[in-house]
Amino acid sequence: MAAEGSSSIDALGQFQLHTALGPIGASVNFTQANLMMVVSGLGILALLWFGMKPRAMVPGRLQAAAELSYDTMLSMCLEQIGPEGRKFFPFVFTLFFFILFGNLLGVFPYFFTFTSHIAVTLALALLVFVLVTTVAIREHGWHFFSYFVPQGIPVVLAPLLVVIEVISYLSRVISLSVRLFANMMAGHVMLEVFGAFIIMLGGLGALGYAPAGLSLALNTILIGFELLVAVLQAYVFAVLTCIYLHDAVHLH
Amino acid sequence: MDLASAKMVGAGLAVIALAGVGVGIGNIFAALVNSVARNPAARDRVFGLAILGFALTEAVALYALVIAFIILFV
Secondary structure, eight states: OOOSSSSSOOOSGGGOOOBOSHHHHHHTTOBHHHHHHHHHHHHHHHHHHHHHSSOOSSOOHHHHHHHHHHHHHHHHHHHHHOTTHHHHHHHHHHHHHHHHHHHHHTTSTTOOOGGGSHHHHHHHHHHHHHHHHHHHHHHHGGGGGGGGSOTTOOTTTHHHHHHHHHHHHHHHHHHHHHHHHHHHHHHHHHHHHHHHHHHHHHTTOGGGHHHHHHHHHHHHHHHHHHHHHHHHHHHHHHHHHHHHHHHHHHOO | OOHHHHHHHHHHHHTTHHHHHHHHHHHHHHHHHHHHHHOGGGHHHHHHHHHHHHHHHHHHHHHHHHHHHHHHHO
16 A cells, blocks of 8 residues: 555555444444445335335325336336346346445445445355356256357357357456446545545645646546446446346347 | 656556547447437437446446556555
8 A cells, every 4th residue: 555655645545444333343343344235225225115105196206216216127127138027126126226325325425335345346246147147057957058159150160169158258257346346446546536636736835726626626526427437337237237137048 | 767667657558548448438429429310219228228338338448447556556
């Protein structure tokens, strides 16, 4: 970690884990990332519980949010996976909201983005990968392995293409996890770097005030961009899960 | 060249990949404008696809950025 000298920026320090909830948390290694996971889980439950409580004919804002999210995810599942999508809807819905709340909580000051840790995103990606492979094998049995042989290829090319297909199938885990992790980490490092610029330039005296204001403005825009990225990456994760599930159910 | 300056140069080299990503994102939105101009009714459907493509391409930029950050800060 680059902490030596006042001129270097400690951009990765924000991702360090600390134990939360005092001595009880410390004794079971309950970190602030775990705390944020609990908070996001409770947030999802609160949105759906309090959103659907009135059951009004003309929905209020909270109810509209709950209904809209349900509708959007259901239509996405049915569109991407097909009629079988209804079976996988609860999984995709949970996955989407867990990631979405994790990403969005990270934008608040003093909060922590648990999706900015590769361990968390890799676990989520492995969950998807294992589910997809299990579904494919359960649906198709041994026939599943024909997925790795593209249709209508010359026999000479088959050994090469099978290897490529297998590698691309396995690399889904990496691309799925690193995409989310890199997006969240890069965004927060960028915020930190520009935040440090404000302090450094402000310390220069009258000459630095204009550039410091500029980087403050840029940071404000970046937070808006982070909101977009947070929603987009959760959506991309869910869509790719649906696409993989489609492949698993239909093969090709 | 000492290690610190080599790190700076390496981080600079790592983000050259952003040139390719710039071309890619430009391509995606050029295609989006094209298709919406040809068939404005398809806008909603095509826009979702474009955003998906944008997110996938942008991820490549972030891989390069993460490598640069790792070189600089770790």
